[in-house]
Amino acid sequence: MEKAGTNMHLREWLIAQIDSGKYAGLTWENQNKTMFRIPWKHAAKQDYNLNEDAALFKAWAVYKGKYREGRDKADPTSWKTRIRCALNKSTDFQEVPERSQLDVSEPYKAYRIQAETTTGRCLESPETESQVIIQTRSSSAHLRNTITHHPQFGCHRESEERDGRVNPRGLDHVHYCSNTGTPQMDSSATFSMFSPTPQISDFRVRVCLFYQDQLVVDVTTSTPDGCFILHGQVPLGNERIYGPCTAQQVPFPPPGVIHLPPGIAEAMGRLLPHLERGVLVWVAPDGVFIKRFCQGRVYWSGPLAQHTDRPNKLNRERTCKLLNASIFLKELQDFLKGAGPKPRYEIDLCFGEEFPDASPLKTRKLIIAQVANVMGSGRPCLHTHITMGEEEQGQSQPSPSTDETRTHL
Structure with a gap:
């Protein structure tokens, strides 16, 4: 069994x-060795053997x-x-899923090994879509939402889905904003810029939600x-088979x-149900990632987005890389040396409306989520570094996150 502390990723290790x-x-x-099956027997089965059926999971x-043999309690x-x-x-x-067998005496799941890519472009996948068109009274623009079947996903807590509601456990840091003040950056938000290896070491995520x-x-x-940004319930799964997941819910x-105009409020009320799940x-050591589960379409812009002048759509059930840690930290070092522009590190997610706009006319979106990693290692925070760099260079550049001006209530 391999010792801890080596550097293989899951792909190399599993192969x-x-x-x-x-x-x-x-x-x-x-x-061709592009697809494999992995044993997936549940611990509640009568013939479950800890030494055999949990051996692979234990090895990882x-x-x-x-897990340290002889020191930690076994927890298959x-x-x-x-x-x-x-x-x-x-x-x-x-x-x-069509190659997996979970209801046989020796259950297993099948996985395909994806071709390696160095870009943030998500591969297109076929989707059977029907559309719900939501039109506000104050605008002739159509808001289109995808309606598709949602397969099971094994990251949820059964206790949080009683009566169709999600228990907002672990959301002590969430607060709705009012006219009483502007939220402040977490003073502990720091990052490692000159790490020997270009990796993210702080896996916290800052999420800001904007309505209009x-x-x-x-x-x-x-x-x-990580975290789910969602309305209603997290993706349905079978905790008996998959086990719990501790992703925070936002x-x-x-x-x-x-306060929203009546037409806008009604449109938003029709959009939110399609954002369930x-x-x-x-955040992983090499960057920021996302996976879409909701029926409503989601578009994004960010450092790895393929387009800056037309929409970038997130495909359902596909993992997409939003930020590359190596590229970002290199660009940041160049910026602080005065050898390059300010790096972009924030990602905008637009729910239900195409984004970025192809039209030169700027329109306020119903729902935007702004996501940024909080990179930490004890040095001054990322925002401070970038601000100081701007001051030193005498620059006054627009916000890296959007072309529009957002109001903090």
Whole structure:
């Protein structure tokens, strides 16, 4: 069994385990070695054998330094959850549900190994879509939302879905904004700029939600599994099979949290139900990632977006890389040396409306989520570094996040 502290990612590690033949049921599905099956027996089964059925999950926990033999209590459920969440989040793997078998005596799941890519472009996937058109009274622009079937996803807490409601547990840092003041940056938001390896070491995410350019939520997440930005429930899954996931939930507040014209409020009320299950945003050492689960369409702009003058759509059930840590930290170093422009590190997510606009006329969007990683290692915060760099260079550049002016209530 490999020792903790080595540097293989899950892709390389899993391929090595499959080729080793050490684990029963962990095999290639095709000769090209682009698809594999992984044993997935639940611990509640009568014939469950901890030493055999949990061996692979345990090995990954040991490899990542999350379990020390003889010192830590054996926890096969947590081991399985860790590797399942890693598979779901990774851009290297795509589950193949039609090839999986979970109701047989020796259940397994099938995964495809994705071709490696260095860009933030998401591969197109076929979607069966029907559209709901929402039109506000004050505008002739159509707001289109995707209606599609939602497959199961194994990151949820069953106790949070009673009576169709989500228990906002872990949201102590969320606050709705009012006219009493402007939210402040977390003073502990720091980052490692000159790290020996260009990796993100702080996995917190700052999320700001805007309704018609007015700030309504400002939250810094605190869980390494990232956060769901959503309305209503998280993606439905089977906790008995998949185990729990600790991703924090950042819910959209009701439209009544701020004053909106009647037509806008009605349009937003019709949009929100299509944002149930939302999007999952998380930070890994090499960047920021997202996966869309909601029925409503989601568009984005950011450092890795393919287009700056026309919409960038997030495909459902596809992991997309939003920010590359190596590129960002290199650009930041160049900026602070006066050798380059200010790097862009914030990502805008637009729910239900195409974004960025192809039209030169700027329109205020119903819902925008602004996402930024809080990179920390004990040095002054990222925002301070960029501001100081601007002052030193005598620059006065526009905000890296948007072409529009947003109002902080």
